[in-house]
Amino acid sequence: MIPQAVTTYCAQQQVDLSPIRCEVLAFLWQCERPVKAYDIIPYLKEQGIGSPVPMTVYRALDYLAAHHLVHKLHTLNAYIPCHFHEGAHQPATFLLCQDCGVVQEMCDDNAEKFVQSTAAKHHFAVKQQALELVGRCARCSEG
Numbered sequence: 127m128i129p130q131a132v133t134t135y136c137a138q139q140q141v142d143l144s145p146i147r148c149e150v151l152a153f154l155w156q157c158e159r160p161v162k163a164y165d166i167i168p169y170l171k172e173q174g175i176g177s178p179v180p181m182t183v184y185r186a187l188d189y190l191a192a193h194h195l196v197h198k199l200h201t202l203n204a205y206i207p208c209h210f211h212e213g214a215h216q217p218a219t220f221l222l223c224q225d226c227g228v229v230q231e232m233c234d235d236n237a238e239k240f241v242q243s244t245a246a247k248h249h250f251a252v253k254q255q256a257l258e259l260v261g262r263c264a265r266c267s268e269g
């Protein structure tokens with residue numbers, strides 16, 4: 127299920143949620159772990175979306191990412207739905223647990239300041255901002 131806040135955001139921002147984009151987004155919300163593009167194809171077939179090819183899925187993911195509805199995790203080459211529904215937020219910061227596979231998304235002003243000052247210091251034009259911290263989550267550390 128796509129959360130109500132996300133549906134409202136899409137309506138306000140006039141995001142064009144075509145059936146395939148809608149199914150892809152719903153699937154990401156349904157999974158509790160990051161999802162790889164090719165894992166989405168069998169789900170789309172189940173939902174009766176013709177015979178989707180990887181290109182279709184990548185296009186849907188690109189569109190959703192461009193509208194701040196999903197994030198690509200470069201470390202895992204997988205996708206998660208964005209947990210903040212206020213549109214663009216940079217940099218997206220993630221805590222990736224290697225034990226249970228859960229990814230937490232953070233929204234932190236300090237991270238933004240850090241990225242901006244570092245880029246400015248080195249005259250570096252940032253195109254893509256994502257901080258991926260890989261390790262062990264609090265719950266796994268307890269056990």
Ligand SMILES: [Zn+2]
Pocket residue numbers: 197207208209210215218231
């Ligand atoms: Zn996000």
Ligand SMILES: [Zn+2]
Pocket residue numbers: 223224225226227228262263264265266267
């Ligand atoms: Zn964990």
